[in-house]
Amino acid sequence: MSGLFDLVVNNPLLLAEAALNGLLLGGVLALLALGLNLIFGVLDVVWIVYVDLSMLCMYLIYFTVQVYGWPLLLGAAAGIALGVVLGLLVHLLIITPILNSPPVNQLLATGGLLFFIQSLATFLWTTDHKTVRLSLPTLEVAGMFVSFSRLIAFALAIVVMIGLYLFLTRTYIGTAIRAVSQDRGAMALMGANPQRVYLVTSAVGGMLAGVAAALLIIQYSVHPFFGAAFGPITFMICVLGGLGNMPGAFVASFIMSEIISIGGVAWSTELGYVIAFALFIVLMFIRPGGIFAKRQ
Amino acid sequence: MLELSGIKAGYGQFTALWDVALRVTPGEAVAVIGPNGAGKTTLLRVISGVIAPVSGTLTFEGAPITGQPAHEVVAHGIAHVPEGRRLFPGLTVADNLKMGAFLPAARKHFAESVERVYGLFPVLKERRTQRAGSLSGGEQQMLAIGRALMSRPKLILLDEPSMGLAPVMVLRLFDLIRRVRAEGYTILVVEQNVRQVLKLVDRAYLLEVGRIRMEGRADELADQDFIRKAYVGL
Numbered sequence: 161m162s163g164l165f166d167l168v169v170n171n172p173l174l175l176a177e178a179a180l181n182g183l184l185l186g187g188v189l190a191l192l193a194l195g196l197n198l199i200f201g202v203l204d205v206v207w208i209v210y211v212d213l214s215m216l217c218m219y220l221i222y223f224t225v226q227v228y229g230w231p232l233l234l235g236a237a238a239g240i241a242l243g244v245v246l247g248l249l250v251h252l253l254i255i256t257p258i259l260n261s262p263p264v265n266q267l268l269a270t271g272g273l274l275f276f277i278q279s280l281a282t283f284l285w286t287t288d289h290k291t292v293r294l295s296l297p298t299l300e301v302a303g304m305f306v307s308f309s310r311l312i313a314f315a316l317a318i319v320v321m322i323g324l325y326l327f328l329t330r331t332y333i334g335t336a337i338r339a340v341s342q343d344r345g346a347m348a349l350m351g352a353n354p355q356r357v358y359l360v361t362s363a364v365g366g367m368l369a370g371v372a373a374a375l376l377i378i379q380y381s382v383h384p385f386f387g388a389a390f391g392p393i394t395f396m397i398c399v400l401g402g403l404g405n406m407p408g409a410f411v412a413s414f415i416m417s418e419i420i421s422i423g424g425v426a427w428s429t430e431l432g433y434v435i436a437f438a439l440f441i442v443l444m445f446i447r448p449g450g451i452f453a454k455r456q
Numbered sequence: 457m458l459e460l461s462g463i464k465a466g467y468g469q470f471t472a473l474w475d476v477a478l479r480v481t482p483g484e485a486v487a488v489i490g491p492n493g494a495g496k497t498t499l500l501r502v503i504s505g506v507i508a509p510v511s512g513t514l515t516f517e518g519a520p521i522t523g524q525p526a527h528e529v530v531a532h533g534i535a536h537v538p539e540g541r542r543l544f545p546g547l548t549v550a551d552n553l554k555m556g557a558f559l560p561a562a563r564k565h566f567a568e569s570v571e572r573v574y575g576l577f578p579v580l581k582e583r584r585t586q587r588a589g590s591l592s593g594g595e596q597q598m599l600a601i602g603r604a605l606m607s608r609p610k611l612i613l614l615d616e617p618s619m620g621l622a623p624v625m626v627l628r629l630f631d632l633i634r635r636v637r638a639e640g641y642t643i644l645v646v647e648q649n650v651r652q653v654l655k656l657v658d659r660a661y662l663l664e665v666g667r668i669r670m671e672g673r674a675d676e677l678a679d680q681d682f683i684r685k686a687y688v689g690l
Binding site for chain 2 (some may be wrong): 336348354380
């Protein structure tokens, strides 16, 4: 623990900077986790391929902006639109034919799609890291250095999450999505076509993957294993918050991002991930239903 | 209003209903009574489209509804209060009622419908911001009925409304169903509490092992020795 101790005693400013960066990373992770969780809540399937869909959207933004010279906002809009289309396609082509199979089969099917996308991306675009360069300044706030693009990504992620919250609580179809996640069959008795609720959920989930892609591409370079880098942590956040529990996923995103960020500065990025995953395993023993699960 | 003929239905290889015929006319309250496993719940599930019959026909207000999925049957004006209530426990009372008005036609009249439901069940208004899962059994049953009323149905299907309620609450519940009836709704109720339900309805059918064994006016059925001994416990 000497790394963390040193940091607290000798360099509190660096610790604060790490904490702030963790907070900013948490915003984007929360977007991914909420999208994955939303789909799980309604369809009882974890889309293992979820972050790889984001990756495809990142590639689209990269190509439109860097190769075809589109303005970034237009490229981002295209990326978000692709997210919606991919969400619908995954539901219609992968999930719908096996909707009544055991959830594990559906999980494996989306897992198969993950390897397909990974291999296809490697084949088409090689393993090169591709970046959308934004010449944005780094801000200095009270002696801490924060990247402006991270700040923008965080702010936009929060705005989108507020939008998601309003959608899920204020609209009929959004409330129906929450209702279906509690009782799949009863919502049909209210007059809601289950297939339509599934499609809307998958489209919204895909849209969130697209928004996350737009916010990630201004901070990270994209490569065929991007999904492998962010997928496990996204899944872990969902389990930690309690699968299907949206507030749980939101809070768990920040817990995980802080551990990674502070751990990364105190020791190394790798060790930060090691600590995060170790904590996850320990918490699964103590609270298998997630940190916010009610005790049975 | 509702007419079933020759209905055969079941689950997979198992047939739960054999050649069932049943009729409900507008403004009527009709009960289906019978022992556990007689097929009463299956009958309601066939009517509301949760399961499709193997053979036979269903018509509602002259229109064939055989084989239509549940979400389309509701739009015809049939609301199903399912066994075990099936509320959305994590949603508030108000959101449960909102979901009852999910159909576009019902949404337009949401404000009016919700006032009507709160008028019938004032306790739901008091508890409107509470989660449905936190309500007592009786309140949950009121919410389940209220949620069904939100779709502005013509016919309400009630599956074992007294199930799991304390005896005092059962009596209150039957009073409340009487008030719902007085509002002009047509009711088809499935119930094990035969004594109470026969006081509530006009006519009743006796269902045993998937077949209609007897039908008649509620007061006549209540006087039959056979029914008194087997179901009313007198």
